[in-house]
Amino acid sequence: xxxxxxxxxxxxxxxxxxxxxxxxxxxxxxxxxxxxxxxxxxxxxxxxxxxxxxxxxxxxxxxxxxxxxxxxxxxxxxxxxxxxxxxxxxxxxxxxxxxxxxxxxxxxxxxxxxxxxxxxxxxxxxxxxxxxx
Amino acid sequence: xxxxxxxxxxxxxxxxxxxxxxxxxxxxxxxxxxxxxxxxxxxxxxxxxxxxxxxxxxxxxxxxxxxxxxxxxxxxxxxxxxxxxxxxxxxxxxxxxxxxxxxxxxxxxxxxxxxxxxxxxxxxxxxxxxxxxxxxxxxxxxxxxxxxxxxxxxxxxxxxxxxxxxxxxxxxxxxxxxxxxxxxxxxxxxxxxxxxxxxxxxxxxxxxxxxxxxxxxxxxxxxxxxxxxxxxxxxxxxxxxxxxxxxxxxxxxxxxxxxxxxxxxxxxxxxxxxxxxxxxxxxxxxxxxxxxxxxxxxxxxxxxxxxxxxxxxxxxxxxxxxxxxxxxxxxxxxxxxxxxxxxxxxxxxxxxxxxxxxxxxxxxxxxxxxxxxxxxxxxxxxxxxxxxxxxxxxxxxxxxxxxxxxxxxxxxxxxxxxxxxxxxxxxxx
Ligand code: SF4
Numbered sequence: 186x187x188x189x190x191x192x193x194x195x196x197x198x199x200x201x202x203x204x205x206x207x208x209x210x211x212x213x214x215x216x217x218x219x220x221x222x223x224x225x226x227x228x229x230x231x232x233x234x235x236x237x238x239x240x241x242x243x244x245x246x247x248x249x250x251x252x253x254x255x256x257x258x259x260x261x262x263x264x265x266x267x268x269x270x271x272x273x274x275x276x277x278x279x280x281x282x283x284x285x286x287x288x289x290x291x292x293x294x295x296x297x298x299x300x301x302x303x304x305x306x307x308x309x310x311x312x313x314x315x316x317x318x
Numbered sequence: 319x320x321x322x323x324x325x326x327x328x329x330x331x332x333x334x335x336x337x338x339x340x341x342x343x344x345x346x347x348x349x350x351x352x353x354x355x356x357x358x359x360x361x362x363x364x365x366x367x368x369x370x371x372x373x374x375x376x377x378x379x380x381x382x383x384x385x386x387x388x389x390x391x392x393x394x395x396x397x398x399x400x401x402x403x404x405x406x407x408x409x410x411x412x413x414x415x416x417x418x419x420x421x422x423x424x425x426x427x428x429x430x431x432x433x434x435x436x437x438x439x440x441x442x443x444x445x446x447x448x449x450x451x452x453x454x455x456x457x458x459x460x461x462x463x464x465x466x467x468x469x470x471x472x473x474x475x476x477x478x479x480x481x482x483x484x485x486x487x488x489x490x491x492x493x494x495x496x497x498x499x500x501x502x503x504x505x506x507x508x509x510x511x512x513x514x515x516x517x518x519x520x521x522x523x524x525x526x527x528x529x530x531x532x533x534x535x536x537x538x539x540x541x542x543x544x545x546x547x548x549x550x551x552x553x554x555x556x557x558x559x560x561x562x563x564x565x566x567x568x569x570x571x572x573x574x575x576x577x578x579x580x581x582x583x584x585x586x587x588x589x590x591x592x593x594x595x596x597x598x599x600x601x602x603x604x605x606x607x608x609x610x611x612x613x614x615x616x617x618x619x620x621x622x623x624x625x626x627x628x629x630x631x632x633x634x635x636x637x638x639x640x641x642x643x644x645x646x647x648x649x650x651x652x653x654x655x656x657x658x659x660x661x662x663x664x665x666x667x668x669x670x671x672x673x674x675x676x677x678x679x680x681x682x683x684x685x686x687x688x689x690x691x692x693x694x695x696x697x698x699x700x701x702x703x704x705x706x707x708x709x710x711x712x713x714x715x716x717x718x719x720x721x722x723x724x725x726x727x728x729x730x731x732x733x734x735x736x737x738x739x740x741x742x743x744x745x746x747x
Binding site: 189191192193194195196199200201203205206214241242247251252253254255258260263264265267269270271272273274275276277278279280281282283284285290300301303305307308309310311312314 | 328329353354357358361363365372373374375376401430431434435438466468469470472501502503504507515517518519545569570572573574575576579580605625637638641642643644646647660662663665666667668669670671673674675683684685686687688689691742
């Protein structure tokens with residue numbers, strides 16, 4: 186299913202912004218909020234996983250129903266999961282298309298990567314120190 | 319010990335009415351703040367010492383070694399990028415600009431991926447803005463456009479608009495009309511008197527339609543624009559024209575969606591149109607507590623608010639070319655210093671991949687996404703908790719954030735000044 190991805194803040198994303206390696210941040214930043222009718226069309230229940238593929242790559246998210254989101258759109262809080270999909274082209278403005286990226290969704294049984302795993306996929310090295318949480 | 323009038327260093331509201339209780343050099347209680355403030359003051363998840371990446375592992379090092387490694391990395395680079403700055407105080411931002419100049423690098427702040435387009439629009443057509451105090455005391459119509467204040471700036475409505483008494487607006491909740499324009503029915507939309515739900519990507523057209531209606535040319539509008547019925551647009555335009563004092567606050571819903579800076583230009587021009595009838599102002603909802611400060615500090619030193627390139631020996635500014643996302647996408651910088659920000663989480667994947675490829679130094683109190691990309695992280699004190707300095711509220715009012723507790727961590731200014739001194743020493747300056 187092709188949808189338009191919108192990104193932005195949420196109070197939970199903001200609350201855990203200084204703990205990006207915590208379970209709570211992982212849950213919030215990897216949530217894909219969508220209209221319940223679109224969820225039915227896609228054949229997914231709340232909490233189930235989808236593989237999202239955008240111009241920059243692909244990432245696994247979990248879905249949550251949200252009445253406020255229009256059909257054909259999804260909302261993912263700003264962060265490393267959404268940014269795994271957004272292209273770095275800015276069309277001469279310096280600003281990527283954070284709120285207007287078309288992505289494809291398909292149901293999947295795959296696991297959701299942690300923030301550290303996503304950064305490792307970008308070429309980084311996971312820090313596993315005692316200060317992680 | 320109770321400390322009053324504490325400033326919250328989280329979002330651009332920079333609320334200065336918090337009461338914080340400190341016990342044994344630790345914040346134990348926060349009053350008046352929102353959820354975000356409580357997390358900020360009470361959370362204690364600091365990285366305890368500088369860490370240096372070695373192969374596929376990490377080693378804890380001392381501050382002296384960290385500063386010398388950082389200076390060496392920056393000195394060895396042809397084009398270092400100094401990125402972030404919205405999460406630190408003005409004094410550190412100032413050292414950052416001087417450091418970029420002496421290195422011949424690029425310095426850019428996070429407005430490049432938030433209100434950079436707003437700045438471009440303001441440079442085109444000006445900024446009919448005002449302080450939040452004016453809005454609080456006068457505004458009877460408030461518009462939130464592409465901004466979800468309740469989640470991103472939780473006290474904006476209770477301190478400055480909808481729910482607060484003003485000098486000329488006594489019965490605030492009843493006296494103020496709130497209009498929310500958004501693609502999503504957000505929590506902010508739920509409490510609006512008028513919610514205008516737009517189809518994604520149609521803000522520009524809707525702004526143009528409103529301008530036409532305010533000009534008396536509703537005949538040129540079709541039955542619906544961008545998913546909004548003409549009747550609603552006419553109603554909104556009428557509310558705006560009847561206002562005694564109106565204020566538009568816009569968020570990333572305008573700067574990040576199709577049209578970007580042209581959306582903001584159109585919104586400013588709508589305000590110009592409305593000012594032929596009554597008094598209107600427009601202001602960006604600045605996100606990070608001192609992102610506005612980074613624009614101020616960069617401008618007073620270099621002449622430009624963000625994306626300043628010193629590689630030519632002079633300050634050069636060309637958004638789209640000297641902006642961080644573009645520099646990182648093109649793989650142009652060969653080292654990066656990150657201060658008070660998390661580009662690993664907040665820039666597109668290709669940018670994170672380049673940060674992992676080059677030596678990246680991060681000054682940040684916490685382990686974040688960028689930590690996993692970095693070569694070196696130096697933990698610093700948190701401005702507003704264990705470091706003091708100057709910040710600018712979203713309306714440009716400078717406010718000093720306090721140091722509430724003693725700390726073992728140096729602050730951003732101290733670490734940056736030490737790096738700056740070392741760089742100049744090596745350069746023989
Ligand atoms: S609204 Fe912003 S500045 Fe005010 S208490 Fe909440 S996070 Fe802090």
